[in-house]
Amino acid sequence: GAVVSQHPSRVICKSGTSVKIECRSLDFQATTMFWYRQFPKQSLMLMATSNEGSKATYEQGVEKDKFLINHASLTLSTLTVTSAHPEDSSFYICSASPLTSGGAFDTQYFGPGTRLTVL
Amino acid sequence: AQKITQTQPGMFVQEKEAVTLDCTYDTSDPSYGLFWYKQPSSGEMIFLIYQGSYDQQNATEGRYSLNFQKARKSANLVISASQLGDSAMYFCAMREVTSGTYKYIFGTGTRLKVLA
Numbered sequence: 001g002a003v004v005s006q007h008p009s010r011v012i013c014k015s016g017t018s019v020k021i022e023c024r025s026l027d028f029q030a031t032t033m034f035w036y037r038q039f040p041k042q043s044l045m046l047m048a049t050s051n052e053g054s055k056a057t058y059e060q061g062v063e064k065d066k067f068l069i070n071h072a073s074l075t076l077s078t079l080t081v082t083s084a085h086p087e088d089s090s091f092y093i094c095s096a097s098p099l100t101s102g103g104a105f106d107t108q109y110f111g112p113g114t115r116l117t118v119l
Numbered sequence: 120a121q122k123i124t125q126t127q128p129g130m131f132v133q134e135k136e137a138v139t140l141d142c143t144y145d146t147s148d149p150s151y152g153l154f155w156y157k158q159p160s161s162g163e164m165i166f167l168i169y170q171g172s173y174d175q176q177n178a179t180e181g182r183y184s185l186n187f188q189k190a191r192k193s194a195n196l197v198i199s200a201s202q203l204g205d206s207a208m209y210f211c212a213m214r215e216v217t218s219g220t221y222k223y224i225f226g227t228g229t230r231l232k233v234l235a
Contacts, residue, residue, distance in 0.1 A: 046224070109166060
């Protein structure tokens with residue numbers, strides 16, 4: 001259980017185009033999904049927290065107009081990188097936390113990641 | 120100040136031996152969760168083990184155990200009987216609640232190499 005899928009796994013695009021990345025929780029419902037960015041040999045950097053039915057909460061320094069997040073349902077969140085540039089090339093990972101009964105064990109399960117290369 | 124500190128950028132361990140990966144944290148919240156994740160070269164983040172701040176006993180999951188020392192604010196991961204497949208990047212993370220929402224903060228990671 002607790003499987004999170006991400007699509008596409010790898011994408012190459014030209015500078016100036018937009019890229020959409022999907023994150024789905026396959027066997028559980030998630031009110032909260034997280035989007036991370038990871039540069040080579042570095043840690044995960046939280047970009048934003050996505051809540052179903054409401055606006056995403058962006059971390060300081062993350063441009064909300066550049067990284068559009070939509071959490072349309074309890075199983076799907078999308079990240080759109082608008083007008084992508086080479087500096088946006090990175091590994092993007094999403095995660096989802098299952099709905100719980102209010103216990104403390106709210107772990108997050110990660111998708112396999114999307115490697116974006118902007119030429 | 121860093122909230123999650125992993126001081127070992129790289130570690131080596133002989134196959135079948137045990138290894139400890141260090142993690143210290145900083146929070147003023149009495150309720151928090153600590154996690155360890157494994158990231159192999161494929162990039163996927165694999166959940167290993169969880170420790171709640173109110174848990175009385177150290178968490179264990181198979182060959183993984185978490186040495187939780189609350190007063191010292193440390194949550195070290197112990198891998199027993201290392202296997203070649205354990206070679207990967209390991210991240211310590213903390214869940215904290217801010218303004219009613221929770222998020223996860225990751226350490227910089229430790230790259231573990233298991234030697235045959």
